[in-house]
Amino acid sequence: MSDTIIVWFRRDLRLDDNPALEAALRAGARILPVYIHAPDEEAPWAPGAASRWWLHHSLESLDGALRARGARLWIGQGKSLALLRRLAETSGARAIHWNRLYDPATRARDTEIKQQLRAAGLDCASHNGALLFEPWEAATGNGGPYKVFSAFWRHCAPRLAEHPDPIAAPARIPTVELDGGATVAELGLLPRLSWDQGLAANWTPGEDGARMAAEHFLAGPLGGYGKLRDHPDRPGTSRLSPHLHFGEIGPRRLLALTRAALPAPPTLGEDAFARELGWREFAYHLLYHFPQTPEHPLDARFADYPWREPSDTELLERWQRGRTGIPLVDAGMRELWHTGWMHNRVRMVAASLLTKNLRLPWQLGARWFWDTLVDADLACNTLGWQWTAGCGADAAPYFRVFNPVRQGERFDPNGDYVRRWCPELARLPDKVLQQPWTATNTTLARAGVGLDLNYPAPMIDLAQSRREALAGWERIKTTP
Ligand SMILES: Cc1cc2nc3c(=O)[nH]c(=O)nc-3n(C[C@H](O)[C@H](O)[C@H](O)COP(=O)(O)OP(=O)(O)OC[C@H]3O[C@@H](n4cnc5c(N)ncnc54)[C@H](O)[C@@H]3O)c2cc1C
Structure with a gap:
């Protein structure tokens, strides 16, 4: 009888290009595929509500794919270490393989599990199933981690070709x-x-769903990605982020697919897409080297930034519910609430309004995204929030405050995005759509818009609050 190897699935919910599974199969073993639900072990970043919805469907999909190949997913709940130990005993497994996770809580847990199981005589092997580059593979000239994306990517991009x-x-x-x-x-x-109808209508979790989304992207948006990726009004991006987060498609497969789909040499679109995957790599690099950053600013000066009292819950709630009175932000927050996803450009603008104009601590926004995004990912979310708040890895020499009106005019020029998510504004002319408070009473009345009646007046003066944010930055920027 051949040996048994446990393959412990986590955020690698796929059979394609799964190094842990592949290593176990290569060893000629019988496989016991296992998933353990242990949200406490991920605290304080246990999956949020939208992620749990996704996880349910993704696990069903993985189980179905395993069954189609003669196996099934053994699912447990409780303490991972105790369950793995028991499973090894009852199945007679001699080894356990898994693909690595990189967030602080699961890293610490996995290290402990590896030590304990090895001490009990089990062979434990972890693999890289989530990243193009391990976070420790890239180092600056003096051996430290990168804090600037462009330098990080200059180091990594030439090595992409070396991937098997x-x-x-x-x-x-x-x-x-x-x-x-x-x-x-x-x-x-x-x-x-x-409350999940919007999620179900917009997504197909699981490996097949990931492959379909990738094929759709390759056949269409990829060609124009470099130009259109910033436009929330157009289907210009891959929408693969939740699939990547749950490991339903691996970045190596995705890269190989994009390479095959485009003529050589790579077009602008392809390079731009690989570069965005590079941002994901950079996020993991930062989280690995700075594990405190989900809670604390990378730039320590921001500990003294004059944030508004977080007890001011009315401001936060209006932002969360898409009732800020700033159309692009409201459209984004409503898209998020309804579909579990928001376009990257709008994430930046919405996060900027919260952290810069409203001066609410970025951690509050990160938490809201954590609960509502289907792609909530500790590395990418932390990077996105810290970058936008100005306390993270942003090489810009100035304090960036997005102007949501200009951003709307530039990236949603016909107002399709705002009209879709804020239908009460749909009949406003383009000229005032992104700033209804500048419209005359006649224009508003003709469009059926009543400020603070069926659409809020802006909750903040954009120009004044921008000045206050900049003043806050002036106060801390010279802190040693
Ligand atoms: C405030 C804020 C919070 C964010 N939170 C998350 C999060 O929780 N999870 C998440 O996956 N992304 C997050 N992002 C990054 C980005 O918005 C999403 O990855 C992107 O919108 C996903 O859409 P897509 O798959 O169509 O992206 P595409 O444009 O098709 O990009 C392909 C892939 O590259 C990666 N990627 C692209 N842009 C970024 C980026 N700026 N940072 C890191 N990876 C990137 C993603 O894995 C994405 O799926 C956040 C950005 C901001 C500004």
């Missing part, structure tokens, strides 16, 4: 039958009150 080809999913998976285990439904990941 991704590994195809196995046709069959020899397995060992084990009784017990929970069903996906028993994990209770779905909401009790059904």
Whole structure:
């Protein structure tokens, strides 16, 4: 009888190009595929509500794919270490393979598990299934981590060509039958009150859904990605972020697909896309080297920034509900609430309004995104929030405050995006759509808009609040 190896699935919910699975199969073993639901072990960043919804469907999809190959997903709940130990005993497994995670809580847990299981005589091996480059592979001239994206990517991009080809999913998976285990439904990941219709209408979680989304992107938006990726009014990006987060498609496969889809030498679109994947790599690089950053600013001077009292919950709630009175921001926050996703350009603008104009601590926004995004990812979310708040890895020599009106005029020039998510403004002329407070009463009345009646007046004076944000920066910028 051949050996048994446990493959512990986590955020690598796929069979294609899965290094842990591949290594176990290469060893000629029977595979016991396992998923353990242990949100406490991810605290304080246990998956939020939108992520749990996604996870439910992704696990069902993985189980289906395993069953189609003769295996099934054994699902457990509780302490990972205890469960893995018990599973190894009952199945007679001699080894456990998994793909690495990089957030501080799961890193510490996995290190502990590796030590304990090795001490118990089990062979444990971790692999890279999530990244193009391990966070420790890139180092500056003096051996430290990068803090500037362009330098990081200059180091990494030439090495992209060195990647081995991704590994195809196995046709069959020899397995060992084990009784017990929970069903996906028993994990209770779905909401009790059904608020998830918008998610279901917009997404197909799972490996097949990831492949479909990738193919759709390759056949269309990829060609114009360099030009259109900043436009929330156009379907110009891949929308692969939740699939990447849950590991339903690996970055190596994605890169290989984009390379194959475009003529050589790479077009602007392809390079721009690889570069965005590079931002994801950079986010993991930063989180790995600065594990305090989900809570604390990378730039320590920001500990003294004059943030507004977080107890001012009315401002936060208006922002969360898309009732700020700033159309582009409201459109984004409503898109997020409805679909679990927001376009990157609008994420930056919405985050800038919260942290710069409203001067609310960025951690509040990061938490809201964490709960509502289907792609909530500790590395990328932390990078995005710190970058926008100005306390992260941004090489700009000035304190950036996005002007949401100009951003709307530039990236949503016909107002399609704002009109879609703020239909009460739909009949306003383009000229005032991004700033209805400048419209005359006649224009407003003709368009059926009543400020503070069916659409809020702006909750903040953009120019004045910008000046205050800059003054706050002046106060801390020379702090040693
Ligand atoms: C405040 C804020 C919060 C964010 N929170 C998250 C988050 O929780 N999870 C998340 O995946 N992304 C986050 N981002 C980054 C970015 O907005 C999303 O990755 C992107 O919008 C996903 O859409 P897409 O898949 O169509 O991207 P595409 O443009 O198609 O890019 C392809 C992939 O590259 C990666 N990528 C692209 N841009 C970035 C970026 N700026 N930083 C890191 N990776 C990037 C993503 O994995 C993305 O799926 C955040 C950005 C900001 C400004």
